[in-house]
Amino acid sequence: MRNKFGERVIETAIRFSGFAIIAFVILIFLFLLKDSLSLFRVYSFKRFILEQKWLPISEPPTFGIVPLITGSLLVTVGAIVICVPVGVATALYIAEIAPGYLKTILKSLIEVLASIPSVVLGFIGIIWLGPFVKNTFHLSTGMCGLTSVFLLAFMALPTIISISEDALVGVPRMYKEAAYGLGATHWQTLWRIVLPAASSGIMAAVMLGIGRVIGETMVVMMVTGNAPIMPKSILQPLRTLTATIAGEMGETVSGSDHYYALFAVGLILFIITFVLNFTAEVFLRKGRR
Amino acid sequence: MKKTVICLLLSIMALICLEGCKRSEKRDLQIKGSDTMVNAAQKVSEEFMKVNPDIFVAVTGGGSGVGIASLISGTCDIATASREMKPQEIESAKKRGGNPKEIIVAYDGIAVIVNLKNPVEQLTLDDLRRIFTGEAKNWKEFGGRDLPIVLLSREVSSGTHIYFKEEVIREGKKDSTAEFSPDALLLTSSQTIVEEVANNESAIGYFGMGYASDRTKTLKIGKDNTNFYSPDIQHVLNKEYPLSRPLYFYVNGEPAGILKQFIDFTLSPQGQQQFAETGFVPMESEIAK
Numbered sequence: 060m061r062n063k064f065g066e067r068v069i070e071t072a073i074r075f076s077g078f079a080i081i082a083f084v085i086l087i088f089l090f091l092l093k094d095s096l097s098l099f100r101v102y103s104f105k106r107f108i109l110e111q112k113w114l115p116i117s118e119p120p121t122f123g124i125v126p127l128i129t130g131s132l133l134v135t136v137g138a139i140v141i142c143v144p145v146g147v148a149t150a151l152y153i154a155e156i157a158p159g160y161l162k163t164i165l166k167s168l169i170e171v172l173a174s175i176p177s178v179v180l181g182f183i184g185i186i187w188l189g190p191f192v193k194n195t196f197h198l199s200t201g202m203c204g205l206t207s208v209f210l211l212a213f214m215a216l217p218t219i220i221s222i223s224e225d226a227l228v229g230v231p232r233m234y235k236e237a238a239y240g241l242g243a244t245h246w247q248t249l250w251r252i253v254l255p256a257a258s259s260g261i262m263a264a265v266m267l268g269i270g271r272v273i274g275e276t277m278v279v280m281m282v283t284g285n286a287p288i289m290p291k292s293i294l295q296p297l298r299t300l301t302a303t304i305a306g307e308m309g310e311t312v313s314g315s316d317h318y319y320a321l322f323a324v325g326l327i328l329f330i331i332t333f334v335l336n337f338t339a340e341v342f343l344r345k346g347r348r
Numbered sequence: 349m350k351k352t353v354i355c356l357l358l359s360i361m362a363l364i365c366l367e368g369c370k371r372s373e374k375r376d377l378q379i380k381g382s383d384t385m386v387n388a389a390q391k392v393s394e395e396f397m398k399v400n401p402d403i404f405v406a407v408t409g410g411g412s413g414v415g416i417a418s419l420i421s422g423t424c425d426i427a428t429a430s431r432e433m434k435p436q437e438i439e440s441a442k443k444r445g446g447n448p449k450e451i452i453v454a455y456d457g458i459a460v461i462v463n464l465k466n467p468v469e470q471l472t473l474d475d476l477r478r479i480f481t482g483e484a485k486n487w488k489e490f491g492g493r494d495l496p497i498v499l500l501s502r503e504v505s506s507g508t509h510i511y512f513k514e515e516v517i518r519e520g521k522k523d524s525t526a527e528f529s530p531d532a533l534l535l536t537s538s539q540t541i542v543e544e545v546a547n548n549e550s551a552i553g554y555f556g557m558g559y560a561s562d563r564t565k566t567l568k569i570g571k572d573n574t575n576f577y578s579p580d581i582q583h584v585l586n587k588e589y590p591l592s593r594p595l596y597f598y599v600n601g602e603p604a605g606i607l608k609q610f611i612d613f614t615l616s617p618q619g620q621q622q623f624a625e626t627g628f629v630p631m632e633s634e635i636a637k
Contacts, residue, residue, distance in 0.1 A: 309411025
């Protein structure tokens with residue numbers, strides 16, 4: 060009797076927390092939308108999306124999100140280009156090639172990698188990687204997109220490795236055995252059979268990696284230089300969506316247009332990450348079937 | 349099962365009780381605001397707590413805007429600010445029935461710094477304006493080496509950034525619409541500026557004089573070409589150094605009780621001493637006048 064009552068309480072609590080999470084996501088979205096609309100009442104959405112300048116405290120202010128989106132996209136693409144091949148290769152090694160003891164060591168090391176606080180990486184970026192990039196590419200400053208690309212790639216690696224590794228391990232043994240049975244070499248099996256079979260899981264890993272990179276704030280704020288110009292190349296200073304919110308929220312006048320503009324930036328960021336996670340989920344589901 | 353529930357309930361009740369006791373007699377102060385002033389405020393409050401061990405003072409940063417917003421919403425007792433309260437903020441405070449009162453607690457000189465290897469020793473205000481608007485692009489013009497100038501600035505909403513823009517870029521003219529060069533890197537903290545200037549021979553940056561160290565070279569600044577002064581306590585106090593600003597405490601209404609006690613302590617020689625030790629300019633001689 061007593062046990063049954065307890066079970067029911069726990070069951071309700073679990074159900075409640077499940078629904079609460081859905082409610083939170085919706086509430087956050089509505090909250091961002093409400094404050095963003097306060098901006099769009101005085102500043103047209105079209106200008107916000109198309110204007111190429113971000114001058115929030117000038118008179119009159121210009122809130123153009125184009126340079127910020129470009130900055131975010133540039134570092135994200137850069138980071139993904141570096142970390143996807145490296146990440147998938149590492150996952151392949153851990154899942155298929157590494158001997159048992161090494162597998163355990165590598166997996167726990169990757170978990171350690173994931174737990175390095177981003178502010179520590181940012182500091183390494185300022186002290187060491189920035190000057191290194193500056194000297195290697197003969198730039199006027201090391202505070203540029205490329206420095207953050209390296210750090211962000213490093214940060215997204217654990218996500219990509221562990222999720223791809225799960226996908227690779229999940230490939231049915233029959234597939235591999237069939238390939239070997241037909242006389243395929245180890246490499247041929249990996250490249251032609253295992254990798255394609257795990258592709259939807261790997262795609263999901265990439266999507267989640269992108270989500271991690273585009274939402275990262277501390278590292279980009281510390282090493283990209285944050286100049287709100289249209290970046291022409293990855294070797295220039297640039298400013299991302301996240302760094303703009305974090306950098307400006309602290310000192311802005313609450314209730315001003317600038318304050319609401321930051322919420323609008325948050326809304327755009329929320330939509331981008333939502334779409335990414337949603338796509339990742341779709342890929343994961345496809346893989347499970 | 350029952351026991352756990354009872355334990356939980358009891359502990360929650362105990363917590364509520366404790367919370368209630370604290371409310372009944374106010375023995376703590378919340379100070380929030382400017383990142384520039386956070387060290388100084390912390391030092392003053394530590395000294396204050398040594399003298400009044402029964403009072404607890406908590407100091408948090410976050411930015412002048414955050415401090416003022418918390419003062420308006422009633423979540424802090426003192427807002428520290430490196431800029432004046434804006435009309436919009438005063439209005440929103442009054443709407444909530446508040447009556448913000450301004451107290452100048454110290455002065456801050458803005459130091460302009462370059463790399464130790466840079467041969468330039470002094471600049472006029474007009475030189476600074478030309479450098480930071482992007483008109484002058486090479487150190488050669490100012491007697492330096494043939495290197496492009498890399499501009500380092502604080503974030504657009506930092507009090508220091510706004511001060512520099514109003515006094516240097518716009519030469520103190522209210523109707524000017526001049527802006528920082530869009531190529532300027534916007535860094536999130538004074539410490540990041542120190543690191544970049546220390547590592548980069550072509551960089552120039554500015555910050556509150558408390559951050560000046562022997563890892564960078566502090567320039568002498570002149571209103572015109574005749575006299576140049578370095579930012580130190582004496583030159584800021586007699587207004588010979590052209591870049592200085594007041595630092596503020598904002599409180600709600602006429603201070604009373606422990607709030608008054610704390611503010612009196614801040615303005616006393618002992619409190620002012622703490623500002624001097626954290627690199628700011630005390631007002632002692634001001635009081636004497």
